Amino acid sequence: MNNENVFFNPGDAISSSHDFKEARRSAQIIKAGKPTAKKIVIVNDTENGKYAIYFADQEVDQGKGKAYRIVDKL
Known part of the structure; x- marks a missing residue:
């Protein structure tokens, strides 16, 4: 697993x-539905154990978002 936040x-x-x-x-x-789509990341919310999917380019600065741990990249 990746430790990148x-x-x-x-x-x-x-x-x-x-x-x-x-x-x-x-x-x-x-x-698969959008083969030309941007990179997708699956992240884990270490507070509640929930996984979320984001487009990688939606990443924000530390003070403007919630911290997640990258689990997988597609």
């Missing part, structure tokens, strides 16, 4: 789940 606005999540496999499957469906 990133910051996103929680309201910008494409999808979220408590199950990593479900989150990854959702990310794969999103990526």
Whole structure:
């Protein structure tokens, strides 16, 4: 697993789940539906264990978003 932390606005999540496999499957469906889409990251909220999916370019500065740990990149 990756220990890289990133910051996103929680309201910008494409999808979220408590199950990593479900989150990854959702990310794969999103990526397959838009093959030219930007890079997608699956992140983990270490406070509640929930996984969220974001477009990587939606990352924000530390003071403007919530910290997440990158789990996977597509």
